[in-house]
Amino acid sequence: VIGFDASLLGALLREPGEVSRRCVDERDLAPLAATSLGTIACGCAVFGAVVGCFRGGTQIPFAALKMPVARLAALAICGPAFHALAAVFGRPWSLRTVVALGLAAGARASLVLLALAPVLWLVIDRNGRYDAVKVCAALAYAFAGLAALWLVLRALGRGSGSTITAAGFVAVFLAVGGQTAWILRPYIGEPSDAVVPLFVSRQEGGVADALARSARAVVGVSERR
């Protein structure tokens, strides 16, 4: 039975080069994948629960459930694209390698989200406004994304095409990750909603538009909520 290997968590954080080499060499991928899956599920769930604390009640378990689903769905959809991007830019990795790398990078990002969850909770606890919480959560995601990107960069190495491959990975994951997260919204819950719905069905533009509106509101360019 392939189980969760807690010793791999330290390797994910401290030895991204070794983890990426393990993925590229296809060494012991099953425990790495299982541990990464568990880490993504737990890390994103905790972060989601903290985000849901803004409204409290049922929003806490809803957000805790939706965050890992969004992350894993994005990874699943991006897998073939990463495989193709790596192949056409000189790294014909197997799909096993690409999936393992994606999971390991996702796990590293989830551990960073786990670390940043208390900070976000403090912002919410100090009566942070809706837009401020939204921007803080996005910044936490961006920081976690950088941690994940570092692991991927180690796997790509310094050969030709590594920069454009990494840029392709980032572009695809930003588009897909943003869209999967957008489909499963809300996580925080609009203050104007008396009851936060499980899913939003009204048209609201898009994830980039929503973040830009919140950023403007935080710096006081637009009207305050």
Added chain:
Amino acid sequence: MDADAAAEIPSTATFEPVEGDGVGAHRLLAHDPSPAWQAEALRAARGLGLAAIFGAALGLREGGVAIVHHAAVVPAAIGALLGLGVPALHILLALTAAPIGALDLGGMCARAIAAMGMLLAGLSAPIALLMVTAESPASAAAAGGAGLVAAGALALRRFWVELSDAASGADARTRALTSMLAIGFSGFAVLLVGRIWWNVLALVGGAS
């Protein structure tokens, strides 16, 4: 974050796949040591088939017949370039005395199409998600267009690099003329394929 560890990771030049599905990708894109028309045609056909998957993903926005329509048009535009542009390029290359035979040129085209098809097929799942769920038609069109442009640029870059490598043994005049022909062919490819996609694909402004 030790820099030494990064240096030990295999780079593009040293990576040699030994087994698994990475070999399929490698075979599709790598030079054949003993090229043959049949093998190169099969490679190009695979690339076109992979591109059709992307077309089908584009058609998901409208659904129904549009899926088949888009799946046909995306590779058809590349096929048109193969039929109209590549023979002309071969004639002009022969006029400049470039040391590039018809089979060499066919192999370059096939590898470029295979790379394009592989990238488009890989992007199909993300594009399908965006086509089905994007609220704004402009966002969907931008995503689809970006995928086509990225794959097209990749194919042209690959073709250009291989053409330059093949002409590297020739004299300076022939190399310069080959580069000029490559620039002209790239412009022709962008205009022809862009015109077909723009005029026929409903997603990017044409009528389905």
